[in-house]
């Protein structure tokens with residue numbers, strides 16, 4: 106029996122860790138699972154825990170209004186150390202690039218516990234963009250023993266940093282596993298507000314924004330572009346579930362409040378959000394996860410960032426990097442909404458991020474690491490999705506679950 110401690114704390118790392126947790130829950134003959142929520146987020150974390158029916162074994166409950174990076178770090182590390190000392194896990198799994206991710210890996214390192222990093226190797230090579238995530242990722246990679254890279258590009262970034270190739274595995278991104286369970290054709294939204302907006306039967310432009318480096322002037326500039334779009338395209342509805350950070354709430358409310366076809370709503374629970382995504386016509390976002398989910402539906406995405414650590418969908422053409430300049434955001438969106446050929450070109454559904462089997466691959470790799478099994482690992486390759494998916498399912502002889 107191997108004891109695996111899984112650490113998470115915010116909305117995105119929990120969504121992406123959920124399929125891994127579900128896989129581990131099905132393998133009780135091999136693994137003793139310990140789930141640890143730092144609760145760097147509270148309400149937005151609880152929404153995800155509810156959807157995926159996860160009840161953390163430990164909940165550090167650290168979130169404070171307007172918390173700083175230092176307080177998240179300080180309030181997390183000692184608590185994790187105490188848990189690790191008591192539980193003595195054989196492996197700690199962290200996901201992504203949040204402060205929870207980095208501190209989770211650091212606390213494991215201090216106790217000399219091996220670390221597996223889910224979604225390893227994303228890089229912009231700009232330490233201020235995204236801030237502080239680029240550095241959280243790099244620091245986590247330095248500590249990590251098993252690097253689960255979602256794409257070949259991510260693997261190459263790790264190789265360029267002299268990570269031992271034997272410890273890097275291209276798994277695809279678990280965000281696509283979560284999507285495969287969650288999007289339904291006949292889905293009924295739980296939010297009444299959303300049902301009323303959707304009943305208006307207008308095309309939907311979906312917006313999300315929250316990045317620390319965009320707070321203040323860059324976010325204001327993007328909001329002015331969105332306001333201009335709303336005034337120019339009254340036959341579209343713009344839906345913006347606003348992140349609970351008061352700095353985001355203030356800017357969004359002050360610039361976009363009281364415009365009839367802009368709906369500033371509470372963060373949606375994951376199921377409502379991804380099903381709304383699947384019905385949207387265009388997405389404007391600075392989110393990392395949304396950039397990976399959009400291409401799954403073939404929905405054009407304008408990314409409100411100067412650089413992205415997710416270049417694959419930009420290369421395939423579903424995603425455009427538009428930055429934070431008001432004029433640039435407006436003209437790119439305007440062009441897309443007016444030019445059907447351009448829209449169709451962007452809307453061609455190619456998904457470079459996963460085939461829904463990333464968590465199964467990850468668990469297979471962990472089993473091999475502990476010599477519980479010795480199965481060949483077929484890495485994720487977006488150009489051979491069907492072939493590989495069949496192979497993995499046959500090799501592992503696992504039933505593909507359709508819901509949580």
Ligand code: UD1
Pocket residue numbers: 115116117145146147148149150169170171172173174177202203204205236237238315316317349350351
């Ligand atoms: C964090 C991550 C970021 C990730 C984002 C996902 C770090 C440094 N940042 O950024 O990588 O993209 O989560 O959303 O790890 N708040 C609430 N309730 C919640 C969540 C947040 O009120 O459920 C408010 C609080 O005032 C909190 C603030 O938002 O202090 C900021 O939260 P924090 O986790 O520090 O940063 P995010 O911008 O959410």
Ligand code: UDP
Pocket residue numbers: 116117120280313315346371372373374375376378379391392393394395398
């Ligand atoms: N998401 C959600 N509700 C929302 C907005 C986003 O559940 O109102 C989900 C979305 O589907 C994606 C994840 O949250 O899986 C992205 O989180 P976020 O944008 O907060 O963080 P990032 O991915 O930028 O780190």
